[in-house]
Amino acid sequence: MKKELNERENFYKINIEFDEMVELAQDVASDVWGPREPMKMMGKLKEEVGELEDAIRNNPSVALHRFNAMKELGDVLFCVFRLADNLGLDSTSALALTIVKIQERDKFNVANKKVPKDES
Helix, strand or coil: HHHHHHHHHHHCCCCCCHHHHHHHHHHHHHHHHCCHHHHHHHHHHHHHHHHHHHEEECHHHHHHHHHHHHHHHHHHHHHHHHHHHCCCCCCHHHHHHHHHCCCCCCHHHCCCCCCCCCCC
């Protein structure tokens, strides 16, 4: 339990912009993981998504479970950033493209009075 509290304290101390966080994740991953093949990285991403799913099942409305779900989501994001870096893709630009795509889709759906589809 004490470890959880220390991790929470450290979480609240982190206040950096998205680009800086992506860069930090890439640097840390390079130091820890070194080069990895994209398909091996996809396997790791699937593993982390499974752990996130398990954390969400544990009632994320309870503070401790919510914090665990947040940590697992962080692991997923870390894997995504690392994969993007390995493939030479800019995570920030990829996210921006998705936001624009969703906004355009919503404009189209509103104009045509369609119910928005799931964005996943």
